[in-house]
Amino acid sequence: MEVKLASSYGFCFGVKRAIEIAEEHKNSATMGPLIHNQSEIDRLRNNFNVNLYNSLDEVRKDDTVIIRTHGIPKNDLKALKQKDVKVINATCPFVTTPQQIVKKATEDGYCVVIFGDSEHPEVKGVKSYGNDNVIVVLSTQDLENVVFKNDKIAVVAQTTRKKEEYLEIVNYLILRHKEVRVFNTICDATFENQDAARVLSKEVDVMLVIGGKNSSNTKQLFSICEENVESHLLEDENDLQLSWFNGKKLCGITAGASTPDWIIQNIINKLKIIK
Amino acid sequence: MEVKLASSYGFCFGVKRAIEIAEEHKNSATMGPLIHNQSEIDRLRNNFNVNLYNSLDEVRKDDTVIIRTHGIPKNDLKALKQKDVKVINATCPFVTTPQQIVKKATEDGYCVVIFGDSEHPEVKGVKSYGNDNVIVVLSTQDLENVVFKNDKIAVVAQTTRKKEEYLEIVNYLILRHKEVRVFNTICDATFENQDAARVLSKEVDVMLVIGGKNSSNTKQLFSICEENVESHLLEDENDLQLSWFNGKKLCGITAGASTPDWIIQNIINKLKIIK
Numbered sequence: 001m002e003v004k005l006a007s008s009y010g011f012c013f014g015v016k017r018a019i020e021i022a023e024e025h026k027n028s029a030t031m032g033p034l035i036h037n038q039s040e041i042d043r044l045r046n047n048f049n050v051n052l053y054n055s056l057d058e059v060r061k062d063d064t065v066i067i068r069t070h071g072i073p074k075n076d077l078k079a080l081k082q083k084d085v086k087v088i089n090a091t092c093p094f095v096t097t098p099q100q101i102v103k104k105a106t107e108d109g110y111c112v113v114i115f116g117d118s119e120h121p122e123v124k125g126v127k128s129y130g131n132d133n134v135i136v137v138l139s140t141q142d143l144e145n146v147v148f149k150n151d152k153i154a155v156v157a158q159t160t161r162k163k164e165e166y167l168e169i170v171n172y173l174i175l176r177h178k179e180v181r182v183f184n185t186i187c188d189a190t191f192e193n194q195d196a197a198r199v200l201s202k203e204v205d206v207m208l209v210i211g212g213k214n215s216s217n218t219k220q221l222f223s224i225c226e227e228n229v230e231s232h233l234l235e236d237e238n239d240l241q242l243s244w245f246n247g248k249k250l251c252g253i254t255a256g257a258s259t260p261d262w263i264i265q266n267i268i269n270k271l272k273i274i275k
Numbered sequence: 276m277e278v279k280l281a282s283s284y285g286f287c288f289g290v291k292r293a294i295e296i297a298e299e300h301k302n303s304a305t306m307g308p309l310i311h312n313q314s315e316i317d318r319l320r321n322n323f324n325v326n327l328y329n330s331l332d333e334v335r336k337d338d339t340v341i342i343r344t345h346g347i348p349k350n351d352l353k354a355l356k357q358k359d360v361k362v363i364n365a366t367c368p369f370v371t372t373p374q375q376i377v378k379k380a381t382e383d384g385y386c387v388v389i390f391g392d393s394e395h396p397e398v399k400g401v402k403s404y405g406n407d408n409v410i411v412v413l414s415t416q417d418l419e420n421v422v423f424k425n426d427k428i429a430v431v432a433q434t435t436r437k438k439e440e441y442l443e444i445v446n447y448l449i450l451r452h453k454e455v456r457v458f459n460t461i462c463d464a465t466f467e468n469q470d471a472a473r474v475l476s477k478e479v480d481v482m483l484v485i486g487g488k489n490s491s492n493t494k495q496l497f498s499i500c501e502e503n504v505e506s507h508l509l510e511d512e513n514d515l516q517l518s519w520f521n522g523k524k525l526c527g528i529t530a531g532a533s534t535p536d537w538i539i540q541n542i543i544n545k546l547k548i549i550k
Contacts, residue, residue, distance in 0.1 A: 163450060166449075167446050167449065167450075170445075170446075170449060170457075171442050171445075171446070174441075174442065174445060174457050174459055175438060175442075175459070177459065178458065178459055179456065179457070179458050179459070180456075180457045180459070181454065181455075181456045181457070182445075182449050182454070182455045182456070182457060183453065183454050184449055184450070184452065184453055184454070184455070
């Protein structure tokens with residue numbers, strides 16, 4: 001069976017990069033879980049002895065410590081660097097950008113608005129690069145009682161937020177302030193996977209969507225593919241059924257955002273031996 | 276008859292200021308018509324010998340030349356200053372602001388988008404403070420084929436544009452570029468007159484709306500007032516009718532954006548002698 005992968009699928013760029021960094025640093029530890037996928041964390045521990053620290057107190061001299069994709073607050077990074085350990089920064093570049101924007105905008109005298117969840121590790125990290133003039137909001141309601149110290153506002157968004165909701169926040173601010181400096185820090189990864197699945201499902205004879213059967217992300221990919229071609233949702237290679245490929249020449253593959261590449265590869269290997 | 280003026284009416288701040296400047300400079304000339312109101316231009320010529328130049332060629336040595344509220348292109352101002360004349364700048368401060376924003380943003384390497392009419396004198400003036408990386412657009416369609424030299428965009432609006440339309444332009448840009456620096460340069464004058472008329476018409480026994488009977492701006496004020504109280508639209512004191520004030524104690528007054536104060540004052544003087 002001939003196989004074609006979607007041009008974008010599975011883990012986003014930042015997660016793939018963090019996993020490669022972890023694999024390159026055997027016997028290291030990550031500060032907090034590297035990604036939200038237990039089987040992948042288990043694999044990194046079993047195959048590369050990459051361990052998991054949940055607090056700075058667990059860090060020991062001469063450790064190699066990996067900062068995860070979400071990043072960590074500025075002072076935690078500083079404390080870590082003072083501990084006589086090797087720090088490997090796997091913060092996603094798309095998260096480093098808003099961190100640096102908040103730092104620069106604060107230095108330039110802007111009040112900063114972060115659109116996101118104040119309890120999310122990414123947002124906590126981004127916020128830490130500013131001062132008292134940084135606020136985190138989830139809706140325009142959160143802005144109603146805010147008194148800004150000046151009329152120059154800079155705005156960034158948590159990378160995984162919806163653009164439509166970001167524009168609501170931004171428009172509210174533009175109508176009320178002289179200058180609003182809007183940084184588009186939202187990452188397109190989820191939408192890229194969906195767009196690529198849509199394109200590929202029109203080219204192939206059958207489509208496999210790999211991911212958790214309860215994952216809303218994976219189910220959305222499945223529903224997109226199903227509109228164009230016979231499609232099947234599977235969690236791993238054990239779910240494969242030979243009957244799906246009768247009379248088919250080209251099989252397309254996509255995967256949900258929490259599906260590790262090795263699960264996808266196991267499926268591809270099995271597909272290759274189907275005539 | 277007791278009279279109360281709306282808290283905002285008639286000419287906007289910038290036009291009132293320009294007229295005061297013209298009155299303070301007898302025997303001067305304005306570069307282009309100072310305002311869009313012929314009877315006011317006639318009055319300035321008759322009472323203060325303020326003349327009207329339509330091109331730089333008309334300017335003579337030792338003239339006093341007044342720059343009108345809309346401003347003029349940078350190079351015209353430079354040429355004027357080299358002519359050995361006294362230049363009085365009556366450019367509205369709300370127009371000077373976008374001029375300076377375009378200058379600074381261009382120096383800082385931003386591509387600049389001006390939302391407005393490229394043929395309007397204000398926009399021509401504002402645009403002249405930038406370089407080749409400044410474009411003027413009236414809708415998102417005008418942006419579709421634009422190739423920006425970098426991903427840092429600054430946006431300003433012609434002062435008299437509608438905010439809703441400005442947000443459309445701004446949102447289009449935010450979704451497509453890394454940084455969009457939005458300057459809210461729209462002037463609230465028109466809306467301030469409407470809001471003030473709405474408030475005053477609820478307080479008084481009768482409302483006079485002074486302005487051209489064909490002026491859409493004046494008609495809009497009239498329709499707002501009429502919802503709350505008996506209202507009359509008049510062009511000058513000759514339109515006044517005594518019957519309007521029978522049994523009334525307090526008369527409210529507002530005026531369209533092209534109504535000179537002296538027309539309003541003539542009406543107030545007549546009202547004061549009505550018992």
